[in-house]
Amino acid sequence: xxxxxxxxxxxxxxxxxxxxxxxxxxxxxxxxxxxxxxxxxxxxxxxxxxxxxxxxxxxxxxxxxxxxxxxxxxxxxxxxxxxxxxxxxxxxxxxxxxxxxxxxxxxxxxxxxxxxxxxxxxxxxxxxxxxxxxxxxxxxxxxxxxxxxxxxxxxxxxxxxxxxxxxxxxxxxxxxxxxxxxxxxxxxxxxxxxxxxxxxxxxxxxxxxxxxxxxxxxxxxxxxxxxxxxxxxxxxxxxxxxxxxxxxxxxxxxxxxxxxxxxxxxxxxxxxxxxxxxx
Amino acid sequence: xxxxxxxxxxxxxxxxxxxxxxxxxxxxxxxxxxxxxxxxxxxxxxxxxxxxxxxxxxxxxxxxxxxxxxxxxxxxxxxxxxxxxxxxxxxxxxxxxxxxxxxxxxxxxxxxxxxxxxxxxxxxxxxxxxxxxxxxxxxxxxxxxxxxxxxxxxxxxxxxxxxxxxxxxxxxxxxxxxxxxxxxxxxxxxxxxxxxxxxxxxxxxxxxxxxxxxxxxxxxxxxxxxxxxxxxxxxxxxxxxxxxxxxxxxxxxxxx
Numbered sequence: 001x002x003x004x005x006x007x008x009x010x011x012x013x014x015x016x017x018x019x020x021x022x023x024x025x026x027x028x029x030x031x032x033x034x035x036x037x038x039x040x041x042x043x044x045x046x047x048x049x050x051x052x053x054x055x056x057x058x059x060x061x062x063x064x065x066x067x068x069x070x071x072x073x074x075x076x077x078x079x080x081x082x083x084x085x086x087x088x089x090x091x092x093x094x095x096x097x098x099x100x101x102x103x104x105x106x107x108x109x110x111x112x113x114x115x116x117x118x119x120x121x122x123x124x125x126x127x128x129x130x131x132x133x134x135x136x137x138x139x140x141x142x143x144x145x146x147x148x149x150x151x152x153x154x155x156x157x158x159x160x161x162x163x164x165x166x167x168x169x170x171x172x173x174x175x176x177x178x179x180x181x182x183x184x185x186x187x188x189x190x191x192x193x194x195x196x197x198x199x200x201x202x203x204x205x206x207x208x209x210x211x212x213x214x215x216x217x218x219x220x221x222x223x224x225x226x227x228x229x230x231x232x233x234x235x236x237x238x239x240x241x242x243x244x245x246x247x248x249x250x251x252x253x254x255x256x257x258x259x260x261x262x263x264x265x266x267x268x269x270x271x272x273x274x275x276x277x278x279x
Numbered sequence: 280x281x282x283x284x285x286x287x288x289x290x291x292x293x294x295x296x297x298x299x300x301x302x303x304x305x306x307x308x309x310x311x312x313x314x315x316x317x318x319x320x321x322x323x324x325x326x327x328x329x330x331x332x333x334x335x336x337x338x339x340x341x342x343x344x345x346x347x348x349x350x351x352x353x354x355x356x357x358x359x360x361x362x363x364x365x366x367x368x369x370x371x372x373x374x375x376x377x378x379x380x381x382x383x384x385x386x387x388x389x390x391x392x393x394x395x396x397x398x399x400x401x402x403x404x405x406x407x408x409x410x411x412x413x414x415x416x417x418x419x420x421x422x423x424x425x426x427x428x429x430x431x432x433x434x435x436x437x438x439x440x441x442x443x444x445x446x447x448x449x450x451x452x453x454x455x456x457x458x459x460x461x462x463x464x465x466x467x468x469x470x471x472x473x474x475x476x477x478x479x480x481x482x483x484x485x486x487x488x489x490x491x492x493x494x495x496x497x498x499x500x501x502x503x504x505x506x507x508x509x510x511x512x513x514x515x516x517x518x519x520x521x522x523x524x525x526x527x528x529x530x531x532x533x534x535x
Contacts, residue, residue, distance in 0.1 A: 036305075039302075044410065045410070047408070047409040047410055048407070048409040048410035048411050050411075052411075055341065055345055055404060055412065055414060056345070056347050056404060056411075056412040056413050056414045057351075057411035057412050057413065058347035058348065058349065058350070058351055058411070058412075058413045058414075059345075059347060059348075060347075060348050112302075115302070115305050115306075116305060116306050116309045117302070117303075117305075117306050118306070120309075120528065121408065121409070121529075122524075122527070122528040122529040122530060123309055123315060123318075123528065125322075125408075125530065126315060126318035126319050126321065126322065126530070127305075127309075127318055128321075129318075129321035129322050129324075129325055129535065130317070130318040130319075130320065130321030130322075131321075132321065133321050133324055213406075213535070214325075214329075214534060214535035215338065215404075215406050215493070215494050215495060215496065215534060215535075216329040216333070216336075216494045216495065216534030216535060217329065217332075217534075217535065218338065218339055218494075219333055219336040219337055219338045219339065219493070219494045220332050220333040220336050222336070222337055222338065222339040222340070223339050225339070231404060231406065231412050232411075232412055235410060257287065257291075261287045261290070262286075262287070265290075
């Protein structure tokens with residue numbers, strides 16, 4: 001591997017089989033599916049760039065979040081983002097942006113952030129639903145695999161001792177200090193809690209809120225959508241959770257970069273993670 | 280900066296480049312003939328699963344307290360043409376609904392005749408494909424009652440709704456139309472509504488008669504309905520996709 005020649009010699013260390021093949025396949029499948037879901041979701045949002053709380057959008061209350069545009073005085077259109085009534089000018093990114101050919105785009109999210117890039121609501125919906133099936137089936141397979149292979153209990157569930165050491169772990173994270181030796185074989189406690197909350201809170205919630213937007217699925221058990229506060233609340237929750245997942249991805253990639261980038265990439269591709277046992 | 284950092288940076292820049300390529304790849308895939316068809320299978324699965332879970336399920340009904348202060352009008356808010364204008368001026372007294380196609384007994388029904396039939400009122404949420412919802416109180420005749428009157432033939436599979444509003448000003452105007460299957464047509468909440476929020480259906484919401492098909496998105500709820508035809512297939516109608524928006528790529532099954 002090319003990396004070996006440009007990385008300082010690491011005399012004592014060995015490769016540890018960290019990620020099984022099913023986990024690696026499901027990890028990357030999940031990454032592709034979530035990326036498409038996020039970007040096609042932003043496209044779908046562009047069809048009506050406002051969020052509400054409650055059953056309907058027209059209840060007499062204004063939207064709680066809105067991305068819009070208005071004509072500027074002596075300038076081009078101005079992008080406006082309104083959060084709980086407070087206005088922010090977001091020209092260039094939100095509300096008003098440019099297509100790759102320089103044309104003005106007055107959709108909420110810019111074309112570089114959406115799938116497809118050019119506006120087509122039906123096509124964005126097709127992308128979204130197709131990858132939603134891949135994402136859900138992949139997720140179900142992952143949860144079943146994690147239960148039966150004991151991946152969940154062995155690798156993801158923190159012990160009570162680890163939970164008590166959460167303070168130390170927070171300090172280590174703040175100092176960007178990462179475990180080495182045998183400790184690096186395991187996920188640390190914050191990592192475990194982050195993964196568990198994504199797998200068992202955020203992802204199920206984003207799915208449930210997605211289902212709650214389907215009028216047909218609403219009818220299966222009339223009124224079930226009320227547990228999320230109504231259909232428009234569900235749409236708002238779907239949007240917020242999607243961005244929380246994006247935030248998770250950003251932190252996840254950041255941690256990967258600062259804690260042994262090539263090692264992590266290799267371990268999620270080949271399964272093998274290098275454990276350094278000292279200089 | 281160590282050599283490792285440089286290779287890491289190169290990798291990230293490379294990954295960014297690959298990402299950008301993949302995205303333009305997504306757009307290129309969208310433009311092919313075959314890939315959108317693959318994507319559409321997702322919605323076909325949705326329909327299959329939804330039917331399996333709730334073929335006879337009922338849409339949630341609300342109370343007066345939930346009513347939207349105004350019911351948003353989308354698409355056509357005033358059909359063009361002298362004929363519609365004249366009918367509207369006369370309070371739709373001369374308007375008729377024509378029901379035919381694969382039926383034993385085609386009929387023409389005046390608005391007064393429809394109003395005289397057993398009616399149903401329901402407060403439901405209208406969900407637009409764009410993402411917004413509004414809640415309205417609809418009064419009308421269940422479509423199943425009208426179908427009972429005309430006696431559908433065995434081979435009838437879809438009800439097609441023809442509307443009075445022309446959508447585009449081409450040489451030959453394209454009129455709005457929609458279609459639903461017989462399961463939806465016979466559903467107790469599927470109705471032809473002539474009233475909204477206790478008043479006559481306003482013109483902007485589809486006067487004198489519009490379809491309510493509560494478990495599907497707004498574009499299925501054809502407004503300004505003038506004719507219903509029962510058919511075995513809609514391949515020969517309009518662009519062949521079963522509806523005005525469907526002909527422009529929208530999903531025929533709009534339960535999600």
